[in-house]
Amino acid sequence: MTDQATTPTPDTDETPVAAPTPADAPTPIRATPGVLEGEEPSVEALERDWQRDGGEVPSEEPLADPAHGIVEGEALLRVSGLKKHFPVYGGLLRRQVATVYAVDGVDFEVRKGDVFSLVGESGCGKTTLGRTVLRLVEPTAGTVHFGALDVTRLKSSELRRLRSKMQIVFQDPFGSLNPRMPVSDIIGEGLIAQGLTDRKARDRRVGDALEAVGLRRDYTRRYPHEFSGGQRQRIGVARALALEPDFIVLDEPVSALDVSIQSQVLNLLLDLRKDFDLTYLFISHNLSVIEYVSDRVGVMYLGQIVELASSEELYRSPRHPYTLALLSAIPDPDPRRRHKRLVLKGDVPSPVNPPAGCHFHTRCWLREQLGNPEQCVSAEPDLRELMPGHKAKCHFAEQVSGAKAAEFAAEHSTVVPAVVDA
């Protein structure tokens, strides 16, 4: 991981808007806004309410720490053969007419203390994978082990008790905070759901969490609309942190923020990881952000991981033609340098009907360069280990090289100069 993290200046992103008068102050409510009985809650409602589980206060004892005894560098999370298929209903009788193969057989491990990142184009299944790991959506197949616990087999009451250990920060700092709740309730409701009913103790935990993310303790009575995007995302992080988790899924935590605020929030997350002994599953489509924060990276394409390596190795020596194409799209910071880009043919195929054999074969530049070998269409490649810790899902991964990609780009791709040469 790049060692550039600096301690963020607390609360620098912006000043909160003036507090509302009592007349405009929205009334805190407990029900999910906009959801009628019997209706399926929206994703936004799920995001807002996921910690609370209907507001029940559990009577059970907290779950024994499943991460107990796992030391830095050992696997904290093990995902095996994980699938999430969504049925698509249609016709007058609302029968299932198709299946979205959103996550389709994924294996990886996250070591304690690491930032493991998932990267890939929009729709490749990153969010679904992150949510399935937490069982925010139910898996179709496969297992997720958190320490010694098989998360996929837990009953809902056990799962609720595990939630303090496995948290999530959502992409949208606007949609994921209930606009009708003050910050104290937004952060505090997860604590209530974990059985912390003592008001004073809860307020202390809320204040500590706010301070940890660089916000003032006395912001607790304010509402989400009084904060900027960066501050709202800090509140989202504080909500996760207040529960003292071991593991956090960060789903595009900075992509909705201004570029100027992004690095502050990224540095904050990296600092918190050290300070609170956290392990992250970090999701982003931005390869520069991924390079900055990650220890290990999984590259996703159509619901599968096609390359898995340490961040350093992946950026230095990518072994899947798709990864090379993604990397070639990173803009060069030097505007005087002309930049050749591997342009992939066509759009990402639909996850309803993924191509046979290697899912990437319809867009693969290497296959074209190798004279369209039949094997790419007739047989699905395995995610093979090419060297310790580096895997790629390509029959011809040994032939992937920067030189080959440059040769192909020179013949087929457009030159994308940031400025026209004088």
Ligand SMILES: Nc1ncnc2c1ncn2[C@@H]1O[C@H](COP(=O)(O)OP(=O)(O)OP(=O)(O)O)[C@@H](O)[C@H]1O
């Ligand atoms: N509840 C659902 N029902 C049906 N299909 C779904 C559902 N949720 C996601 N999908 C589909 O699953 C696929 C993967 O979606 P997902 O949101 O996980 O992708 P992503 O990689 O996170 O994309 P983005 O970068 O745009 O956030 C997409 O084709 C999406 O339309």
Ligand code: SF4
């Ligand atoms: S198996 Fe064939 S189509 Fe798939 S990535 Fe490798 S070369 Fe390309």
Ligand SMILES: [Mg+2]
């Ligand atoms: Mg997503």
